[in-house]
Amino acid sequence: MFKIMLIEDDMTLFDEVKVRLLQWSYDVYGVQDFSRVLQEFTEIRPDLVVIDIQLPKYDGFHWCRMIRSHSNVPIIFLSSRDHPSDMIMSMQLGADDFVQKPFHFDVLIAKIQATLRRVYNYNTERVELRTWREATVEYVKNTVANDSGTIELTKNEMFILKMLIERKNQIVSREELMKSLWDNEHFVSDNTLTVNVNRLRKKLENIGLGSYIETKVGQGYMATEEANAI
Structure with a gap:
């Protein structure tokens, strides 16, 4: 099963997304300490990261930079801000996709599945x-x-x-x-x-x-x- 790290401080949204992902048989991990996101990422070693831009301590852009310095794991950004610059910055930092809040859960699931297929398809098709x-x-x-x-x-x-x-x-x-x-x-x-x-x-x-x-x-x-x- 694929492991997904969901970096989201809105616990209501986190729980809703987690339930949906579990229905698709994904393993879902949250963040215990938002000042240690990179350490927790290293411990979990997820197959994909879904990360909100607005987070406590440091924003999602910061953690994307930190993760990218250690890993090429696929990253999908979430944002409640309607700023085109957020999407541009996300892609420049190496994100694989971007989802604007509020979103339909089926859209997020579809993007996660498409990203996983695109990134890991080479190995599976061989x-x-x-x-x-x-x-x-x-x-x-x-x-x-x-x-x-x-x-x-x-x-x-x-x-x-x-x-x-x-x-x-x-x-x-x-x-x-x-x-x-x-x-x-x-x-x-x-x-x-x-x-x-x-x-x-x-x-x-x-x-x-x-x-x-x-x-x-x-x-x-x-x-x-x-x-x-x-």
């Missing part, structure tokens, strides 16, 4: 196959093979399986699966997702793997893996 339950999953060929045989999956089925096995033994929500499929131009509705998962599971049953895609009622799906498996 992975062409995985070993799962002693089966070889080839993302490019859309196949899963083990001693019992080889099955071919549709692109949507492979996309779903890939998301599940990349986070094996963790629940992936239905909402996250649908949103990710939609973002990748393979739109599926709630009912279509159910159909795709059922077809995926049925195909996996042909090589003895169907039972390892578990449905977590009211939560989502999970691909299980033995604890000692690599």
Whole structure:
């Protein structure tokens, strides 16, 4: 799971954003001491930072400079000030995006997802196959093979399986699966997702793997893996 550091002193807003991010299975970290933001950043080592411009002690620009002197982690600025200069300064300091307050939560989530895909997509796309339950999953060929045989999956089925096995033994929500499929131009509705998962599971049953895609009622799906498996 991606770790997001949310540097926001408005605790009401912080709690609201945190709840939304947790719904998308992100790990969310706040700041305990606004005079030690860099130290806490170093300890947390987040995958992405969301930072407000107006903060106690020092403003967000200061902490952006400090973080940039140590890391190229993606940074998204929040601002309640309607000053074009804020956006210009943010970009000059190396921010990846800028969100004007007040904002719709879906907009912030979309920007976070887009930034994470853009920054980390290179590494994830280079992975062409995985070993799962002693089966070889080839993302490019859309196949899963083990001693019992080889099955071919549709692109949507492979996309779903890939998301599940990349986070094996963790629940992936239905909402996250649908949103990710939609973002990748393979739109599926709630009912279509159910159909795709059922077809995926049925195909996996042909090589003895169907039972390892578990449905977590009211939560989502999970691909299980033995604890000692690599």
